Amino acid sequence: MNARTIDRTLIYGSAVLLALWVIVPFYLIFLSAFSRPNDVFVYPKPLLPTDLSTETMQIFLQSTGVIAAVLNSIAVAVITIVLSMLLGAPAGYALARFTFRGRQAFQLIVLATKMFPVAILSIPLAVAFVRLGLYDNIVGVSLVHTAMALPFVILVTAGVFAGVSNELEEAAMTLGCSRFTAFLRVALPLALPGLAAAAIFTFVISWNEVFAASILTLRQRTLPALVLFALQQSPLYFKFAGGFFMVMPAIVFIFFMRRYLLNLWGGR
Amino acid sequence: MAGIRIENVTKMFGKQAALKDVSLEVKDGEFLVLLGPSGCGKSTLLRCIAGLEQVDGGGRVFIGDRDVTHLAPRAREIAMVFQSYAVFPHMTVAQNIGFGLRMHKRPKPEIEKRVKEGAALLSLEPFLDRYPSQLSGGQRQRVAVARALVMDAPVLLMDEPLSNLDALLRLQARADLKRLHREVRRTTVYVTHDQVEAMSMGDRIAVMRDGVIVQCEPPMRIYDHPASQFVGGFIGSPPMNFLGGTVKDGAFAGDGFSLPLGGRRIETGRQLVLGIRAEQIDFADQGLPAKVLVVEPLGSNALVTVMVGKTAVKVEAPVNTTVKPDEDVHLAFDLAHARWMDATSGNAVDA
Numbered sequence: 001m002n003a004r005t006i007d008r009t010l011i012y013g014s015a016v017l018l019a020l021w022v023i024v025p026f027y028l029i030f031l032s033a034f035s036r037p038n039d040v041f042v043y044p045k046p047l048l049p050t051d052l053s054t055e056t057m058q059i060f061l062q063s064t065g066v067i068a069a070v071l072n073s074i075a076v077a078v079i080t081i082v083l084s085m086l087l088g089a090p091a092g093y094a095l096a097r098f099t100f101r102g103r104q105a106f107q108l109i110v111l112a113t114k115m116f117p118v119a120i121l122s123i124p125l126a127v128a129f130v131r132l133g134l135y136d137n138i139v140g141v142s143l144v145h146t147a148m149a150l151p152f153v154i155l156v157t158a159g160v161f162a163g164v165s166n167e168l169e170e171a172a173m174t175l176g177c178s179r180f181t182a183f184l185r186v187a188l189p190l191a192l193p194g195l196a197a198a199a200i201f202t203f204v205i206s207w208n209e210v211f212a213a214s215i216l217t218l219r220q221r222t223l224p225a226l227v228l229f230a231l232q233q234s235p236l237y238f239k240f241a242g243g244f245f246m247v248m249p250a251i252v253f254i255f256f257m258r259r260y261l262l263n264l265w266g267g268r
Numbered sequence: 269m270a271g272i273r274i275e276n277v278t279k280m281f282g283k284q285a286a287l288k289d290v291s292l293e294v295k296d297g298e299f300l301v302l303l304g305p306s307g308c309g310k311s312t313l314l315r316c317i318a319g320l321e322q323v324d325g326g327g328r329v330f331i332g333d334r335d336v337t338h339l340a341p342r343a344r345e346i347a348m349v350f351q352s353y354a355v356f357p358h359m360t361v362a363q364n365i366g367f368g369l370r371m372h373k374r375p376k377p378e379i380e381k382r383v384k385e386g387a388a389l390l391s392l393e394p395f396l397d398r399y400p401s402q403l404s405g406g407q408r409q410r411v412a413v414a415r416a417l418v419m420d421a422p423v424l425l426m427d428e429p430l431s432n433l434d435a436l437l438r439l440q441a442r443a444d445l446k447r448l449h450r451e452v453r454r455t456t457v458y459v460t461h462d463q464v465e466a467m468s469m470g471d472r473i474a475v476m477r478d479g480v481i482v483q484c485e486p487p488m489r490i491y492d493h494p495a496s497q498f499v500g501g502f503i504g505s506p507p508m509n510f511l512g513g514t515v516k517d518g519a520f521a522g523d524g525f526s527l528p529l530g531g532r533r534i535e536t537g538r539q540l541v542l543g544i545r546a547e548q549i550d551f552a553d554q555g556l557p558a559k560v561l562v563v564e565p566l567g568s569n570a571l572v573t574v575m576v577g578k579t580a581v582k583v584e585a586p587v588n589t590t591v592k593p594d595e596d597v598h599l600a601f602d603l604a605h606a607r608w609m610d611a612t613s614g615n616a617v618d619a
Binding site: 176178186 | 351
């Protein structure tokens, strides 16, 4: 065995380990979510999907509040996407195109907002939201999610716009475009796949966010808040079904966007 | 009909001056080349004409009789070819060429007609429905030129349009551009760092260095009468030879040689540099003593490097030259072809 073979064995070995570490829990959740409710308690578990059933998922989706919570979650996510793209994409564009005083500092501050744990912010936020009439309101939750997603959206869209050569926009400007129409006609269409990826990732951030959502709502629960709330009183199979339902959008997202994400983070 | 007039243009990037009080006039229909090493400000000057950079201070830019100093690029009636070509990747060749016409809201039949003409001018007809990613570098470059030409703007600006092509293609594209210019006669400003391109294409060359135009004259005039040591060294391949020395007793004395000044009146003791082109030097029985270092046969001629004292001098000799390395030779040349420069400033001395 030469050094190269050892190297390869190590690399592939670690890759397989990492993959298993991520895949095995997902797989077990999937198995339990799609077996009959009582099969969850069977030991030893069959590791192959021999006896699939949608019964557990049906029970989960039909329990009180789940459908409403799903709708709430979707509404919150959509508002979050719209707000964070409207606020974040222009900031990202500015970071990518212009050198302005305090550009470095701005980039740092954008990241620094990530340093505040939501746990610390949530109580004052709850108080403020009660005063503003935003408490137990999906708009309030959306605002918090927007604040959480913004640093990500700004930095990713900056990367996306930096990937669209400035000379393309300048060429459009010499051909009769204003700065704004040059952006609309050239930069925007070319940045669209990247912006879509940022939007979908924002969706996942909002969809998965549980802490702010549970603190700031009472009856207008989003799905994670509801599941967290229901966790203690619900049977095991319900938890698996909920877990599967929660994790699905992220997996679908990664599946469709993986090549783009690799470009985004590995390529630049 | 539009010439370009640039008056006292200064451009600062932070505390760095990219252009220092530059004035330049380009005649209507002229092909003017901005030539200089990277960082000399030639691209910045072009972008100031295009309106992609705003000039600082009181500088003014005129196109034709219009003061365009504060106009946006689209209002300046210019067309530009970029170094990266800047061909829009999400549009077909036809859409690329017609983009400017669409932005100017020309009627559809006219756009179609002019796109066809533009494509024909650059032999792009077979590729009209292709996307840029399906084209070679040379084809993309032609798309960029066609897109600029169909605008019928009186002024055409080109920023190193050939620098991304391989050597063979560049030769071809150079001739194509020159032919195009003869056909369309637009006022053209062409930026390059390649002195061969500048020599072969320009009606005039403006040589730039450190944000200043050091000489702006027709190519052969610049070649034969460089305004400074920098210009002589930048233009021509091989570059001009330079020999340093001092004026003493009516002669020019350098490292192991002395040349009569031939009636030129230059004060004794002045330090000068003699500039002479490689093709002006011959091997002779007497003259400047030198030692042959290398002989490089180049096909049409031989390039011989000799040492005059500690200075390397390039001599263009016939390809059948008999000189050999380490041989002691003598160099002869007509002083009428020599240029004298001041040793400290590097500027030509009119003696």
